[in-house]
Amino acid sequence: MATTASLSPLFLNSSLFPPSTHKLHSSSWSDYRSRTKPICVCVSITKAEVGVRKEDIVIVGAGIAGLATAVSLHRLGVGSLVLEQADSLRTGGTSLTLFKNGWRVLDAIGVGSELRTQFLEIQGMSIKSEDGRELRSFKFKDEDESQEVRAVERRILLETLANQLPPESVHFSSKLANIETTADGETILELTNGTRLHAKIIIGCDGIRSPVAKWMGFSDPKYVGHCAYRGLGYYPDGQPFEPKVNYIYGRGLRAGYVPVSPTRVYWFICVNNPSPGPKITDSVLLKKHAKDLVRNWPAEILNIIDLTPDDTIIRTPLVDRWLWPVVSPPASTGRVVLVGDAWHPMTPNLGQGACCALEDAVVLARKLANAMKSGNASVLDALRSYERERWPRIFPLTIRANLVGSLLQWENPVVCSVRNNVVIPKLVRLGPVLEHTNFDCEPLIQGIKV
């Protein structure tokens, strides 16, 4: 029985926009923020229409993992439907540093070149103490000629990925509420608006608080003891910084900034906190907190915060989940599988969460696309093979990111002094530290790769 229509904005490519409106750098911040490359057009879908719809692959979540998986499958000739709880792509969020493994994947799925033109290549790294003394500096290419580092605006990354998909691939305002498995092995997804979808394969890309992971028996991610403030400074007349990542290490407190584009600079502050504390949404208050934390630190970090539009500032308690063998549930249950943060939330200390979500996406898509040619049993094999390939990569990285965070958040003055005067200047070598960014990824092409 047809019931009342729900409004579900569908994603369409923005061919209606004249080319000039696609330019990245606009004259004002609000202009820039309101300018969206993709357009979301509200299209009515009835509950009944969706309810009878049988999908081969449903992806829950239109974040980096969800969109990269959908695009990878699409490149291999496999369609999917993406459900996103929000009413549009995430426009908030700041920036992510992507290392060469992330770029290998973006190249493989065919969006690397488009993104490269918009974001600066970061040449190196400088580490300072809170009094402004430089402890160490590195050039990425000196350590590894093939390294590529750029900070990418999350919003633009999402839009670029989504624009690769056919119209109607992403359904917004579609929040997963419940999952059921039928006797014949089909999975039914129920959305909060009551619509039901039958799916042969479900890919949970629904982030750190993933309902899909919860349904599969995963525990909640664990708070690691520090929170991150982040923002995106805006310099309408051009930012003045060299293209390098800058870190400032204090006691139980660290900060950093990195130029993103000719007019934008990403910054973060990580501070120890015994508990995550209440969610703060008042951006003026967030800005004040952030500035108070680094008030006596090198002036440039304060200046960047001052030049940050309030609405880009966010505070995130950092969490992770260690995928212990035997104890942790497998990455797939039947034909439901996890990708990205939904499976392996990790702290951002190595800048690898999104990079690994991108890696997961291409690995899973290749295996699934191959398997779907050969039937049900192969799909289950493909999902298990995905886990076998990805777990040895993800598990150690999650632990390593956590340990690096603990080391950098030390409060003890003696330990911090040894870190700043011995470990960083004399012992750290960047090459081995960045070895985890090695990841080979061949282009995804139309047609199945054997």
Ligand SMILES: Cc1cc2nc3c(=O)[nH]c(=O)nc-3n(C[C@H](O)[C@H](O)[C@H](O)COP(=O)(O)OP(=O)(O)OC[C@H]3O[C@@H](n4cnc5c(N)ncnc54)[C@H](O)[C@@H]3O)c2cc1C
């Ligand atoms: C402070 C900080 C800094 C970081 N810096 C970096 C960095 O420099 N480099 C890097 O590689 N990574 C970084 N990361 C990690 C990176 O942000 C994540 O790994 C990445 O966003 C994971 O993408 P995802 O798609 O798995 O999850 P998400 O980006 O969280 O996307 C999940 C999507 O699922 C949707 N969703 C959730 N529940 C439902 C539901 N019930 N129904 C439908 N949709 C749903 C959400 O709305 C969202 O759109 C950082 C993280 C933090 C916190």
